Amino acid sequence: MTKPTLTLDEIRKNVSRVDSELLALLAERRQLSIEVAKSKIQTEKPVRDPAREKILLEKLVTAGKKHELDAPYIVSIFHSIIEDSVLIQQAFLQKLANPDSAQPIARVSFLGPKGSYSYLAAKHFFSRKQTTLAELPCKSFKEVVEIVENGRADYGVLPIENTSSGSINDVYDQLQHTRLSIVGEITQPIEHCILTAVDTDLENIDCLYSHPQPYQQCSEYLRSLGDVKQEYCSSTAEAMQKVAEMKSGNVAAIGNASSGALYGLKPLKANIANQQENHTxxxxxxxxxxxxxxxxPAKTTFIMSTAQDAGSLVECLLVFRNHGINMTKLESRPVLGNPWEEMFYVDVEGNMSSEEMQKVLEELTSLTRYIKVLGCYPIENVSPTEIELD
Ligand SMILES: O=C(O)C(=O)C[C@]1(C(=O)O)C=C[C@@H](O)C=C1
Structure with missing residues (x-):
């Protein structure tokens, strides 16, 4: 057997040295991305340049081979690095475009308590924005909205749709009646686990605590558990808090493992969602x-109600098609107090300040009974540029 010339401690010191060199290089690359953004303001070039990304990835894969680094490894690392570069540039440019909203501290309301998925999304959203969060956990989506309306919070974070359970109706209904604008979006991976306060076995669990959404999203796994009671909580974090207080081997919460750690809970079973790809x-x-x-890239969200005549919704949707505007979401919700009347929520890819979108709004105004722009905001989803790997 070959004996290493260094002790484990010495090898680990070297590993840590290489890691800190990698960190310094990542920080240097980030700084270069900001320089790129500055140059793009001058040249008016879009942040995203897929042709440049393709060349860059192909060169890196070829160079990686010389170091015996395999292509999928290189590609996945550089997809993350490029995603970061794009989001850092976007954050920088948005700060310049909106100097009034660039505060060092942002008071953010979310469905709490601390550790909820909304809390994780808030942290994620502001992570590249050089903003410290003043956290304002709330008891309901209504309260999240109200405290932004009355000025106690600067931003509210609201879940709008999930890849397994679909739209979150309560949030759509809040949007119908608010004067607030949508100013951003973020997609958060949802990784549900069964979490307990003490070491125990799955067979011992007779009662679960969670928000209604995770029960829906994990319904298949939960059915396999048989006769286990489900208690409803206002959020996954409240469920975790309760289970932590009970310190019992018979109860468990459903929620995220890193949030569970905030409450001293440990995962007993991971990956319990119906769909592997579970995002909100x-x-x-x-x-x-x-x-x-x-x-x-920007997204715009409208709400509109149409006349109740045959084809009136189709007429509206044709406006988007005729202007080459891609619709990414269409949702309908009942109008409270007006039975059988529907309010349509439409997300499209497009910037409200563009001439095309102004024409779209003008045409829709003449076709609808009511229309309001809920907001125009940056698309933060950076789809990776794929290259052919041989
Ligand atoms: O070179 C650019 O134009 C950049 O914006 C930098 C960068 C990168 O990080 O390498 C990021 C985004 C572009 O799509 C291409 C490359």
Whole structure:
């Protein structure tokens, strides 16, 4: 057997040295991304340049081979690095475009308590924005909205749709009646686990605590557990808090493992969602709308109600098609107090300040009974540029 020339401690010191060199290089690359963004303001070039990304990835894969680093490894690392570069540039450009909303501290309301998925989404959203969060956990989506409306919070974070359980109706209904604008979105991976306060076995669990959404999203696994009681809580974090207080081997919470750690809970079973790819899209609301620089992709959300005549919704949707605007979401919700009347929520890829979108709004105004722009905000989803690997 070959004996290492260094002790484990010495080898680990070397590993740590290489890691800190990697960190310094990542920080240097981030700084270069900001320089790129500055140059793009001058040249008016869009942040995203897929042709450049393709060349860069192909060169890195070839160079990686010389170091015996395999292509999928290189590609996955550089997809993350490029995603970071794009999001850092977007954050930088948005700060310049909206100097009034660039505060060092942001008071953010979310469905609490601390550790909820909304809390994780808030942290994730502000992570690249050089903003410290003043956390304002709330008891309901209504309260999240209200405290932004009355000025006690600068932003509210609200889950809007999940890849397994679909739209979050309560949030859509809040949006119908608020004067707030949507100023951002973030997609958060949802990784549900069964979490307990003490070491125990799954067979001992006779009562679960969680928010209604995770029960829906994990329904198949939960059915396999048989006769286990399900208690409803206002959030996954409240469920975790309760289970932590009970310190019993017979109860468990469903929620995220890193949030569970905040409450001293340990995962007993991971990956329990019906779909492996379980993501929730969150929106950020604020009292004032934001401007989105045309160097980055933007999304606009409308609400509208149409006349109740045959084909009136189709007429509206044709407006988007005729202007080459891609619709990414269409949702309908009943109008409270007006039975059988529907309010349509439409997300499209497009910047409200563009001439095309202004024409769209004008045409829709003439076709609808009511229309309001809920917000225009940057798309933060950076789809990876794929290259052919041989
Ligand atoms: O070179 C650019 O134009 C950049 O914006 C930098 C960068 C990168 O990080 O390498 C990021 C985004 C672009 O799509 C291409 C490359």
């Amino acid at each position: 899209r969150f929106i950020l609301v604020a009292r004032n709308p934001v401007d989105v620089t045309d160097l980055i």
